[in-house]
Amino acid sequence: MSLKIGMIFNGVWSHYAFAKATKYRDLYELIYVHDLSQEMLDKVDALVIPFQSNHKAIAKKKELIYAFLKSGKKMFVEGDSSANWLDATWEDRPVNNYWWVKDPNNPPVSETDYNHPIYQGLKPRHAFWHYHGVYTKVPDHASIIQKNIDGDIVSWETNHYGGTLFATTLDPIVEHGVQQITHLDNYCDKLTDWLVGVKPEGRFEILHEDYGVSA
Amino acid sequence: MPLKAVIISNGIEGLEQLYRSNEEIHYDIVEVDENFNPNLDPYDILIAPNGTDHIALYRIKEKILQFLDQGKTLFCFDGWFTNWVPGNRWVMDNSKKTIDVRYKIQEDPFGLSRHFSVDDLTFSHGISGWWSCGFIEPAENASVLIEDTWGRALVVIDDTTTNGTMILSASGPLADVSYGTTDDNKAYQAMTDLYKAILQFVQTSKVETA
Numbered sequence: 001m002s003l004k005i006g007m008i009f010n011g012v013w014s015h016y017a018f019a020k021a022t023k024y025r026d027l028y029e030l031i032y033v034h035d036l037s038q039e040m041l042d043k044v045d046a047l048v049i050p051f052q053s054n055h056k057a058i059a060k061k062k063e064l065i066y067a068f069l070k071s072g073k074k075m076f077v078e079g080d081s082s083a084n085w086l087d088a089t090w091e092d093r094p095v096n097n098y099w100w101v102k103d104p105n106n107p108p109v110s111e112t113d114y115n116h117p118i119y120q121g122l123k124p125r126h127a128f129w130h131y132h133g134v135y136t137k138v139p140d141h142a143s144i145i146q147k148n149i150d151g152d153i154v155s156w157e158t159n160h161y162g163g164t165l166f167a168t169t170l171d172p173i174v175e176h177g178v179q180q181i182t183h184l185d186n187y188c189d190k191l192t193d194w195l196v197g198v199k200p201e202g203r204f205e206i207l208h209e210d211y212g213v214s215a
Numbered sequence: 216m217p218l219k220a221v222i223i224s225n226g227i228e229g230l231e232q233l234y235r236s237n238e239e240i241h242y243d244i245v246e247v248d249e250n251f252n253p254n255l256d257p258y259d260i261l262i263a264p265n266g267t268d269h270i271a272l273y274r275i276k277e278k279i280l281q282f283l284d285q286g287k288t289l290f291c292f293d294g295w296f297t298n299w300v301p302g303n304r305w306v307m308d309n310s311k312k313t314i315d316v317r318y319k320i321q322e323d324p325f326g327l328s329r330h331f332s333v334d335d336l337t338f339s340h341g342i343s344g345w346w347s348c349g350f351i352e353p354a355e356n357a358s359v360l361i362e363d364t365w366g367r368a369l370v371v372i373d374d375t376t377t378n379g380t381m382i383l384s385a386s387g388p389l390a391d392v393s394y395g396t397t398d399d400n401k402a403y404q405a406m407t408d409l410y411k412a413i414l415q416f417v418q419t420s421k422v423e424t425a
Contacts, residue, residue: 010225010247011268013294013348013386017307032270034249052266054226057248080228092228094398098340178348179309204309211349212304215273215297 003196006031006044007173010054014177018050021177022205023185027192033057041068046195051078051132051171059085070162074195077167078174080132086167089137093152095130109154111147116157117194118166118187119145126186128154131169138167146170179204217241218418220260221253225268233264233390240414247271255282260417263291265388273297283379286424288417294349294386302354302376303383311365313344318369321362325372325416331408333361335401345397346406347387357381370409372416380420382413389413 009015010033019028031040033054041047041064049058058065062085069075077083079090099108109128112119119127127146134152138144139160146155146168155168172191176184185204193199218240224230225247234242240260245253247268252275255261261282263272272279276299283289283301295305318337320328339345350367353359357373373381389410393403 011270011272011297012225012266013269013296013305013307016269016296017294034247034251034271052225052227054247054268056226056246097345097397098342101341179307180313180344180348206307206309208306211296211306212298212352213296215270 002026003045003198004029004043005046005048005192005195006041008033008036008047008049008053008058010034010052010057012050012052012174014052014174015050016177016210017179017206018173018177018188020207020210022207023200023202024188024192024204027196027198027200033061036061036064038064038067046073047075048173048191048195049075049077050173051080052174053078053080055083055085058083066161068163069165073163075163075165076191076195077165078132078171079135079167079169080171087139088135088142088156088167090133090169091136092133093131095132097130100125100129108149109146110149110151112155113143113145116145118190120190122186122190126183128170129175129181129184130171132171133169135167135169176204179206218259218414218421219243219257220262221245221255221258222262222264223247223253223267223272224264225266225271227266230264230266233392234262235391237391239418251275252278255279255287258282258287259421260288260290263289263293263295264390265293265386267291267293267295269293269295269297269299273299275299280377283377283381285379287379288420289379289381290383290389290413291381292384292387292389300381300383303357303371303373303381304352305349305383305385306352307349311363313342315364316344316347317364318346318361319363321359321366321368323360324358327360327409327412327416330412330415332401332405335405336361336409339397339399339402346402347385349385351383351385380417382417 141160356375361370
């Protein structure tokens, strides 16, 4: 049986579009946050929590999340809010969506650890597009993976909780679902490979019949 | 009397900053939780903002239909991948390049286009296709206010499918204040002008109905 990545989602369409795209649909399993249960988590091998998640709802079930990590599995969090279930402090920052028009050779991230498996082989513009806020405080046991030009933390990782927790203020899943940034196959494929050891293949195809559905 | 609107919150950061109560409209926010079953009776307008939980709204779709059949108004400014908006369907699509997207007025029986610039809405910092995603397959007699380069509906006003009025965008955010999706002054102005025009239309319709 192939490995599955659970995507905790709160009914947001970009999460759905990503998980239903032909390229990813056999690898990602949508888990509606208000129905989240131990039984659902038992069926998946890794977890992602995308940008625009309902962190209040997640916080109510943080014991399930940390138990999942404790079992040695991986989790990728696109932290976009004051998620009080993470041992970190997040602050909002203006979003620069247009640096690639004004100054395409200078992405506003200053430091990236390209030794990390997600980032190995990525070009700088594939490793960064924009970020939603920064982490002003992370746990002492965290490794810093990316910083912005002001030295604020964008991505960090820790193995402290049993498995591996990777948190970032990048939003690859949401933006790939939105399909307005055309190079995100690079990041999302590396991410998927890191999570479950499978490199997705094919095009990001959207099926008309997946829309206007019953839930 | 100001309009009374209820905004369905998905617990996403920043929503409370975007809608500002004033003399024309009073907003309440209701958050989705595991027991989501809001009382819609006190409200004139139900707002599903950008980032809405379309599983939660599907689960109360009968209540939303009843709300509309009382002559009330639905705003959905998001991509409703579930079938909870009566008669109208939103479809995600990536077959067109965003660089080719232009917004155009298709039909405007209510005169809304006098109040905003559709050309200013098209570009943010010179980038087109930033505001909307996918397209709407509108109900048979709905009015298409804005369409894209290929004639696909992006903003729909439907006052025929139910007894109420639905004003729908193909995931184009609309609010009193920018969603942070643009800090381009012209694009921002166009978004807020369109939203004000919609509110004015609803207010006028309410007075005419009363």
